[in-house]
Amino acid sequence: MTKARINRIRRLMALRLQQRRIQEMALSQARNVVDDVTDRRQTCVNEREALNQQHNACLAAEVDPADLAALLSARNLVCRRIDEANEDLCQAKAEADVELAELLSAHRAHRSIELVCDRAMGELRKELAKAEQRELDDIASTGLRRRHR
Numbered sequence: 001m002t003k004a005r006i007n008r009i010r011r012l013m014a015l016r017l018q019q020r021r022i023q024e025m026a027l028s029q030a031r032n033v034v035d036d037v038t039d040r041r042q043t044c045v046n047e048r049e050a051l052n053q054q055h056n057a058c059l060a061a062e063v064d065p066a067d068l069a070a071l072l073s074a075r076n077l078v079c080r081r082i083d084e085a086n087e088d089l090c091q092a093k094a095e096a097d098v099e100l101a102e103l104l105s106a107h108r109a110h111r112s113i114e115l116v117c118d119r120a121m122g123e124l125r126k127e128l129a130k131a132e133q134r135e136l137d138d139i140a141s142t143g144l145r146r147r148h149r
Contacts, residue, residue, distance in 0.1 A: 006124060009117045016110035023103040030096035037092050041085035044078055051075040 051074055058068050 003124070006117065006120050009113065009120055013110065013113045013117050016106065016113050020103065020106040020110050023099065023106045027096065027099040027103050030092065030099040034089065034092045034096050037085060037089045041082060041089060044082045044085055048075060048078045048082060051078060 051071060055068075055071055055075065058071060
């Protein structure tokens with residue numbers, strides 16, 4: 001295993017790490033979208049509940065039919081916004097799931113390159129240790145030959 005090959009593996013590992021970090025940011029953004037849509041949906045649900053309470057109060061008291069119709073129209077509008085938020089939430093969750101899958105894939109790719117690099121470094125260390133031992137053996141044998149002459 002040469003140092004050049006290990007350097008190539010390290011550059012590839014750095015690239016995979018960068019890709020993983022990009023995926024982490026994409027997942028974070030997707031989760032933020034999910035949170036925003038969830039908040040928007042909850043706001044609509046709260047608004048619908050308030051309109052329902054107003055509607056119930058109107059039914060208990062004598063109210064102008066035009067006011068009651070306006071209240072029902074507003075409630076229907078909020079219900080449509082809740083339906084839209086539900087659809088947006090499903091889509092946002094699906095996109096977050098895709099980002100999570102891509103992040104896991106990027107993590108696996110980085111980890112596999114990391115393992116290859118670790119193995120290559122181990123092989124290089126063994127080769128260097130063998131070469132060093134050969135040199136030491138040569139030095140020792142040269143010294144013994146000089147003594148025996």
